[in-house]
Amino acid sequence: MDVRASILSEVHGPWHTETIEIDDPHPYEVRVKMAYSGMCHSDLHLQTGALSQAPVALEMISGRPTMFPIIGGHEGSGVVEAVGDGVTSVKVGDHVATSFIPSCGKCEYCVSGRPYICDMAAGTLAGPMISDGTWRHHLGDTNVNRMCNLGTFADYIVVHEASVIRVEPWYDLRAAALLSCGISTGFGAAVSRGGVKPGDVVAVIGCGGLGSAAIQGALHAGARAVVAIDTNQSKIDRAMKIGATHGSTTTLEAAFTILPDLTWGKNCDVVIITVGEATSEIIEQARSITAKGGVVVAAGLAAWDQTSVELNLFMFSMMNQELRGTVFGSEAPRIQIPRLLRLHNEGKFMIDELVTQEYSLDEVQKGYDDLASGENIRGVIRF
Ligand SMILES: [Zn+2]
Ligand SMILES: [Zn+2]
Known part of the structure; x- marks a missing residue:
């Protein structure tokens, strides 16, 4: 036809x-x-x-x-x-x-x-x-x-x-x-791959579709604070409306103006990268605001042939940190799509x-x- x-x-x-x-x-x-x-x-x-x-x-x-x-x-x-x-x-x-x-x-x-x-x-x-x-x-x-x-x-x-x-x-x-795709991926990046726990402080870098879902996933998992980071202020405003507790236009600003008080200098338990185009530098930026023993989840796509990553390897080891990739938020599509649809239908997502x-x-x-x-x-x- x-x-x-x-x-x-x-x-x-x-x-x-x-x-x-x-x-x-x-x-x-x-x-x-x-x-x-x-x-x-x-x-x-x-x-x-x-x-x-x-x-x-x-x-x-x-x-x-x-x-x-x-x-x-x-x-x-x-x-x-x-x-x-x-x-x-x-x-x-x-x-x-x-x-x-x-x-x-x-x-x-x-x-x-x-x-x-x-x-x-x-x-x-x-x-x-x-x-x-x-x-x-x-x-x-x-x-x-x-x-x-x-x-x-x-x-x-x-x-x-x-x-x-x-x-x-x-x-x-x-x-x-x-x-x-995007909404399930963001949600799962926080809940499943990131393993956000009650009381955690989470940062989400990139507040488009993926990031908006990651913010909600972190809150569903019990995060006590979610820092929305995006270069576009209107996306931060939207993120605050759906539950982010703090917002910042750069990771550096979040590191110096939000996280010291919010976490008593400990930094974030989980940092989720949900930018539209992941770059080499963003990995180290995310790591630099991650706590000891914390997790960085890379959910946003990078170019298919990008092989270099900026990472302070000394700090990465000494802080006992983890970097995890994820596809579809590391959840089963046949379970996750109907489950999140039901949450949406009940007004909870x-x-x-x-x-x-x-x-x-x-x-x-x-x-x-x-x-x-x-x-x-x-x-x-x-x-
Ligand atoms: Zn997609
Ligand atoms: Zn199969």
Whole structure:
């Protein structure tokens, strides 16, 4: 069938809407009519070239050294419209959130309770279907890749059933779309990977979608204080509205004006990095406001080829500190998305407050211009 999709044809190219052809779902695949798609910072990384795999890996997985052309989007929600043979986890009419990390339920990581690092995610940036390595999406004669095996910037998507999470039909599909990546990641970065405990002091560096969820996660876990750090004052103001107790425009300022009194010089038990583009310097900045025995969680994406990290290794060892990476907040998508949706439904978790603007499919470029200029916490495409 013909569907409209927002596509990138090259690095630094603009998002543009095209009519593409999608095939019917093959075995273990489903077609979803999209309701909402979140506009996560990671798709901006795709546009700038910061998010990629090495060309040699792309060639190995998909037979071509580039990810382009590619349908953007990896946060989404919608209704299952068709299922292929063998699909057992959802049926036609089910409401679903997409998951940028598939949950196959069979690999070593899934069966050991860590589906956020499921083996099926290995080719997530390469493009072809994870079911059989062929393509369902075509622009003329060209096969089209999809961001994170999803490509949610489209009226309809065809994806593997492992990439969708069934949610109860009474839950808000816009909230489900936002929970499908950034919001769950931020929440889990604090609660699960950071291991925030009652009475902890937490700092969150970067107060966009991810950071706003990390702040709420820290509070749910019992933090006595949460310091919101962002260079953009309007994002700090928003963070204070959702529960941050202190705000600062730089880590240095927080170190000298907030933390000495707040922690009696001890510094933060947990520091969570949720900036849109993680840099080398930010690791040491975060470490420098972390307590002895404290934890730094790196949740914000850096460029795929960044290999250097600024870190005072002497202090890192002598202060017995830890640096932990996280994907999807180190939580199982099939558990975390329905769980946080329920919290949202009961008024205990703010998501609507993070949506600053809704866009149409044709306005994806405008949405990312707004994100880059700092105007957006989270933009959402409504289909
Ligand atoms: Zn994302
Ligand atoms: Zn798996």
